Amino acid sequence: MASRLPPLLAHEVEVFGRDIIGVLAPTVIAALWIWALKPQSSEIPVAVFVAPSEEVDQRLRADALVRAISNSERTGRVVEVDDVREIDNLMRRNEISVGIVVEVIRDDEKASRSRIVVEADGTNPVSVLDELRQIERGVSMYLDSSNDPDRRYRVELRARYNPRIKSAYLLLPGLAVLLGNWVAMVLACVSVMRERPRALSLYLRSLPIRPWERVASKTLVASLLGMISFFFIVIVCGTLFGVDVPGPIPLVMLAGGSSFSILSSALIGVLVGWRTRTDVGSVMSIGLLLLLTFFLSGWWSPTYELPAPLQVVALCLPVTHHVPIAKSLLLRGGDLGDVASYVIRSAVVCLFGFVLSVLAARRPASQ
Amino acid sequence: MIEIRGVSKAYSGRTVLHTTDLVVAGGTVVCVFGPNGSGKSTLLQITAGVTPPDAGEVRIDAVDLRRSPHAARSRLGFMPQGGGLYERLTVTRHIELELSLRSRTGASAKERVARLFDGLGLRDLVDEPAANLSGGMRQMLALCRALCAWPAAALLDEPTAGLDGSHRDNVWRAVRELAEDGSAVLVSSHDVDDVAECDAVVCMSSGVVVAAVPVEALHQDGLGRKKACLPRAVRRTDAVAALKCPSVLAASFQGGCVSVWVKGSASLDAVSAELNEHGVDTAGIRHEEPTLEDRLRHVMERGSVDPTRRDHG
Numbered sequence: 001m002a003s004r005l006p007p008l009l010a011h012e013v014e015v016f017g018r019d020i021i022g023v024l025a026p027t028v029i030a031a032l033w034i035w036a037l038k039p040q041s042s043e044i045p046v047a048v049f050v051a052p053s054e055e056v057d058q059r060l061r062a063d064a065l066v067r068a069i070s071n072s073e074r075t076g077r078v079v080e081v082d083d084v085r086e087i088d089n090l091m092r093r094n095e096i097s098v099g100i101v102v103e104v105i106r107d108d109e110k111a112s113r114s115r116i117v118v119e120a121d122g123t124n125p126v127s128v129l130d131e132l133r134q135i136e137r138g139v140s141m142y143l144d145s146s147n148d149p150d151r152r153y154r155v156e157l158r159a160r161y162n163p164r165i166k167s168a169y170l171l172l173p174g175l176a177v178l179l180g181n182w183v184a185m186v187l188a189c190v191s192v193m194r195e196r197p198r199a200l201s202l203y204l205r206s207l208p209i210r211p212w213e214r215v216a217s218k219t220l221v222a223s224l225l226g227m228i229s230f231f232f233i234v235i236v237c238g239t240l241f242g243v244d245v246p247g248p249i250p251l252v253m254l255a256g257g258s259s260f261s262i263l264s265s266a267l268i269g270v271l272v273g274w275r276t277r278t279d280v281g282s283v284m285s286i287g288l289l290l291l292l293t294f295f296l297s298g299w300w301s302p303t304y305e306l307p308a309p310l311q312v313v314a315l316c317l318p319v320t321h322h323v324p325i326a327k328s329l330l331l332r333g334g335d336l337g338d339v340a341s342y343v344i345r346s347a348v349v350c351l352f353g354f355v356l357s358v359l360a361a362r363r364p365a366s367q
Numbered sequence: 368m369i370e371i372r373g374v375s376k377a378y379s380g381r382t383v384l385h386t387t388d389l390v391v392a393g394g395t396v397v398c399v400f401g402p403n404g405s406g407k408s409t410l411l412q413i414t415a416g417v418t419p420p421d422a423g424e425v426r427i428d429a430v431d432l433r434r435s436p437h438a439a440r441s442r443l444g445f446m447p448q449g450g451g452l453y454e455r456l457t458v459t460r461h462i463e464l465e466l467s468l469r470s471r472t473g474a475s476a477k478e479r480v481a482r483l484f485d486g487l488g489l490r491d492l493v494d495e496p497a498a499n500l501s502g503g504m505r506q507m508l509a510l511c512r513a514l515c516a517w518p519a520a521a522l523l524d525e526p527t528a529g530l531d532g533s534h535r536d537n538v539w540r541a542v543r544e545l546a547e548d549g550s551a552v553l554v555s556s557h558d559v560d561d562v563a564e565c566d567a568v569v570c571m572s573s574g575v576v577v578a579a580v581p582v583e584a585l586h587q588d589g590l591g592r593k594k595a596c597l598p599r600a601v602r603r604t605d606a607v608a609a610l611k612c613p614s615v616l617a618a619s620f621q622g623g624c625v626s627v628w629v630k631g632s633a634s635l636d637a638v639s640a641e642l643n644e645h646g647v648d649t650a651g652i653r654h655e656e657p658t659l660e661d662r663l664r665h666v667m668e669r670g671s672v673d674p675t676r677r678d679h680g
Contacts, residue, residue: 197449197451198447198449199447199448199449199450199451199452200451200452200453201451202412202415202417202445202447202451203445203446203447203451204451205415205416205417206415206416206417206440206443206445206447206522207440207468207469208437208438208440208441208468208469209437209468210437
């Protein structure tokens with residue numbers, strides 16, 4: 001008797017062929033990721049503060065030192081600041097990853113030596129150690145090349161906000177943000193998929209429900225569950241893993257900032273549910289989006305390390321704007337001013353998603 | 368009142384509903400009758416506002432469905448083919464959801480729901496999830512949901528499909544009660560028994576309304592021909608032989624014997640003689656009253672009605 005496997009396999013290929021985008025998703029993601037790993041534009045923004053002193057070697061000033069320290073090709077935008085506190089502000093706003101402080105320490109009346117303090121943002125899981133190692137190499141090379149026997153240097157390397165490089169600090173914002181947004185996105189999509197049987201979808205469309213009411217009913221509950229998941233992770237990290245989570249006011253600000261992002265993710269889930277025709281298509285598309293948010297949201301490596309086109313894709317993801325909010329408020333002690341720009345961006349993404357969802361609600365392709 | 372004016376629909380270039388006009392007045396039950404694929408469901412879905420027409424307009428209770436979809440939909444109750452139930456929702460929750468979405472709450476709504484529950488046999492199942500109901504009771508629940516909000520227009524897509532006799536009676540009792548309260552009811556069916564329960568029938572074939580007549584007129588229609596039964600002609604070949612007779616318009620083999628349609632002017636004796644000549648046994652030949660199915664088939668074959676009788680009510 002002839003095997004029935006070939007026709008069964010042919011059937012499977014045919015079924016998957018109807019959801020070709022979803023089937024190709026893992027390959028596309030893998031290709032994007034390989035591309036993203038290649039450091040095409042991974043230029044680290046750096047701020048430098050040179051303490052006012054006549055004894056500071058002019059050669060140490062700003063650009064030359066910074067380029068040497070950061071192995072030149074990885075050094076991006078250089079900001080020279082007049083106040084050492086500005087380095088902290090820039091880092092809290094996620095605008096720099098490395099800060100360099102050059103100052104003169106007078107040990108006694110005759111001798112003095114230069115101190116170079118290099119600080120890296122300790123909340124980026126991948127880049128912080130890498131950056132510190134590179135900086136250390138760069139400083140050594142600089143000192144070797146300066147060839148000045150009279151000058152004595154002391155180099156200090158620090159990881160700001162996470163001095164002991166605790167993994168819990170590195171993972172907290174990313175885990176909380178990803179989980180919260182994923183829960184909202186998946187649940188919103190599932191709530192649409194649940195109503196996909198033809199008769200039920202016909203009945204629902206005959207009801208006197210306005211498109212925005214449909215969108216709101218599908219997204220608000222999913223968003224609420226996403227928010228609960230988000231704060232659950234924050235609380236678990238605070239209680240079980242000893243992460244210093246700030247008090248209620250930053251947390252309230254965090255809730256405000258997070259709500260736009262999580263609502264946007266729920267809107268994306270609803271859009272996927274309405275624009276895909278089959279359950280397989282929905283699952284594949286949601287899987288693609290989850291992978292995109294995982295790799296491109298900047299939770300473990302800053303988005304400026306991505307190739308430029310992927311940075312554009314990342315900008316469209318609500319999670320990308322949520323990560324800096326969570327990092328700044330949870331780990332760096334930032335305030336509303338530090339996260340305002342990200343909250344506004346989240347709100348814009350949310351508004352855009354809402355308009356698209358309302359348009360899709362008028363005539364879902366899946367129904 | 369339901370007004371359908373110049374509505375048509377095509378999918379991928381294939382016209383499934385040709386330009387259609389229909390008016391169902393309040394207090395009237397109209398049946399859209401036709402075989403599978405004749406466009407009945409498409410017509411109901413367009414009327415319910417779930418499928419946009421390519422052309423034409425639909426008004427529910429004088430409200431334009433395209434211009435004011437929300438207002439128009441709030442005036443109708445729709446039962447899609449297959450019911451469209453939430454599997455894990457109980458009978459009561461289905462009805463509560465429908466009533467709240469249509470802003471029908473209060474004592475009168477509760478009283479009406481109680482009557483529907485009793486009339487449709489759902490009283491003992493109110494706490495059961497839809498998944499636990501039999502096919503027939505699921506139909507009943509879907510019908511109850513479509514009627515409970517007391518809509519000005521009810522659109523019921525094959526509400527009696529797969530139901531036994533007693534459940535069918537319950538369905539028609541509930542539909543009649545709604546119509547008596549002044550609602551316009553449009554029902555689709557391919558079952559002749561359903562037509563008999565309605566005030567008028569709209570016959571459809573291949574997306575075209577081929578006839579629209581009051582059911583009463585259908586009963587009184589002389590048809591212009593007569594039906595005779597040949598109880599002794601028990602072979603299919605007898606039907607073929609009968610067709611060779613000049614007086615015989617049509618012959619069919621049904622229920623184990625041959626029936627023939629003959630011209631209205633032909634006498635039974637003359638027909639009998641012709642049939643005998645062609646070797647058909649005519650012993651016991653007798654007139655037979657055309658059934659509703661015969662009449663419907665005839666109307667659909669004739670394919671034309673007095674245009675003034677297209678609107679009902």
